[in-house]
Amino acid sequence: MEVGYLELAVGSILISNVVLAKFLGLCPFFGVSRRTSDAVGMGLAVIFVMSIASAATALIYRHLLLPTNLEHTNLLGVLGLPVPEGGYVLILKTISFILVIAGLVQFVEMVLKKSAPALYRALGIYLPLITTNCAVMGMALLNTEAWRDPANGLPVHLATVNGFCGGVGFLLAMLLMSGIRQRLAERRVPKALQGLPIAFISAGLMALAFMGFTKLFGIAV
């Protein structure tokens, strides 16, 4: 059964939030969440990169790594290269995803610089930061494993939507965190907990709160 867009959105934004449920992308989550404006910029950049990376990696996964079956064909097999029984999934998945994401972000950065300088200035400083961000990589890997169909992974259009929603989930977590941290900055925090420790504790409590979304509307991720 194919997954619905709404189901994907609720699942990726709330139930299995990249940051608060999967604990991916904690580095920018703590590094750039001190001010709301920075958090929004970073969040938008992550949405952008995650969508593109999800689409590209889903293409690679389906047409280069998985063996041919009813839903898709392996292009390598068409070209006459030997394809193992389980495809190249085990050998090549992680490493080819790293390659694709890094190359793609670089390329997109160049295109943006040339054709949309305004957007480049807004996202520019964050784009190189997330080239090798684990949230982007993690979303690409999750697209291949989650949502009940590990044998095929999400089809390209659904993977793109899922990447976009994962980015939105990241932005949501960043926004909440930056709000909390801006309030924390004005509060008296015990000396031992000042700075990152109290931020980690807050993040932990937020993650606990997000556990309340498990099985929301009966959606299983």
Place this chain on the structure above:
Amino acid sequence: MSDIVITYLSAAAAVLAALAGAFGILLAVADRFLRVPADPRREKIEEALPGANCGSCGFPGCAAYAEALAKGEAAASLCTPGGPAAAKRIADIMGLEVTGFVPKVAVVRCQGGGGVTGARFRYVGELDCRAAAATQYGQAACPYGCLGLGTCVRSCPFDAMILDAETGLPRVLEERCMACGTCAAVCPRNIIEILPKQQYVHVLCCNQDPARRVRQTCKVGCIACRACEKACPVEGKAIHVEGNLAVIDPEKCTGCGKCARACPVSAIGDFRTLRREAQKRKGEKQEAAGQKVA
């Protein structure tokens, strides 16, 4: 069996290499066709700047200032940390004449620390002058004076201020001060001013109250007695009592220090010896001004 494994592994390596090659070619082509011509002067200017990102030039960071400079939208003399040396380097890159660079320094215009003026009440809130100033106009007895909680000291990006343990007042370490104005901006009492270094004499009081009230709260507050006015040798007087406070006219002041000696409450500070000596030490050290700090 092992033959098959080797076949698959080499095929996998070939696939990966092909992918990498494709992306490499894509990026190389993109670099050729999508390159945005950048002003080469911009990078040179950025290298000539100290890289402190203090913001005293009015731009968000050295990179932004360099960009504005390269476009010809900013004056070359705005970088305070870099000093005249950086202004000279920038002017050389841009082919400009150096315009007048006035070295400046932060001056704390208050001598009434907690030990002198005392407090109106015991302040137990957040240890931040801005929070204290919002609480019943601050705990300090003088409504114009320093609150002594050191917000300026903590805000200084160059560690050029210390909170003097004896007086409870912030002190500017003038050799380190880059006159970026961060401290002046955070001080809720506005007692810190960024003033030219050549101006040796400063009125170290901001109290606008009448003399009787100043006397009640502070031993070193300006009581507007006009002794400084009388002592000033400059024609037309470089120091005037305006309202209830002596004010120095920087245009006329020669920095002779006669007013400072004449002041009965020592509310005028003479920085001449201090700065001359600092200048001498600096000359001895042969410190290259405007070197990279960050």
